[in-house]
Structure formats: C-alpha cells, structure tokens
Amino acid sequence: MDGHRSRIYACSFHPKSNHEFISGGWDGAVYCWDDRQPFATGYFCGVHMCGEGLAFNKRGTEMLSCAWQENDSIQLWDYGSRRLIDTIVPDDAPCKLFCGRLIAQTDLMVCGGSDSNIFRVVDMKLKTCALAVVICLKPMDVEVDANNMVDELTFPNQAF
DSSP: OOOOSSOEEEEEEOTTOTTEEEEEETTSEEEEEETTSSSOOEEEESOOOSSSOEEEOTTSSEEEEEOSSSSSOEEEEETTTTEEEEEOOOSSOOEEEEEEEEOTTSSEEEEEEEETTEEEEEETTTOSOEEEEEEOOOTTOOEEEEOSSOEEEEOTTOOO
C-alpha cells in the first residue's frame, strides 16, 4: 500500500492526532496516513473523489465521504476498522458530490455537487431525508466552510 495512483482532491486531518490524515482522489480509494510512517496505514475502497468531500467527526472515530459517483455518494465509515457504517440516501435527486462537511456540535451534514447541481442539508440521524435542498445552482458554485469556530455556508456569485 504505497499510495494513490491518480490525482488527489481531498485531504482531512484527524481531529485528535496531529500525525494522522486521510486523502482521496480519482483512484477510487481513501488512504489513511501517519506522517511518521513511510507508506499508507490503511484505506477505504470504492470512493471516487473529485472535490473536498472528506471529513471526520469531532471524536475522530467516523469519517464522512461525499464522492463524485452516481451511487453511494454519501457514506459514513468507521475510521478504526475501515468499515462502512452506512450509505445515506437523503432523496432521489441524482448528484455527484464535490464537497461535504459535518457541522460541528450538530447531527447535520452539508454537501453539494453536479448533475442536478444540488446543495443539501442532511440530518445524519434520519439518514433518509434532506432537511433543506437548493437545486439548479450554477455548476461548481457551492463552497462549504464548516469549521469548529464558525459554521458558514457560502454560495459565491449566486443570485437567489
């Protein structure tokens, strides 16, 4: 396991370890890294990344992937075992995702992507229902900044 075979689009540092991070790209895998090790320490298969769609929960025990693929685009993974916990299907609108984030101190996640050019707010407890949906945004116009200090959603150059 020596790393990615194609472009890398996403990277997320582990919230509890300054040495661990994950990366995802076009090769269909999310790799786990420890900067003290020469090679990847593990991987998750079946995740085609084409944007910043990787995020850890606050404890660092679970990882969210928002992938640029028609099926299984929103998935929650157990970081320790590298196993799939759940695939989330919030609605029936087709969407290949470019970005996704877990919102700190809530059970919400946000994601956005192409095909139907959609932006969603999803309740991670319900897992089958989008709480809010914005459809027909201009392609590539969704940017998500959901850090621990400020939870902010930005729609650059978008008129409503």
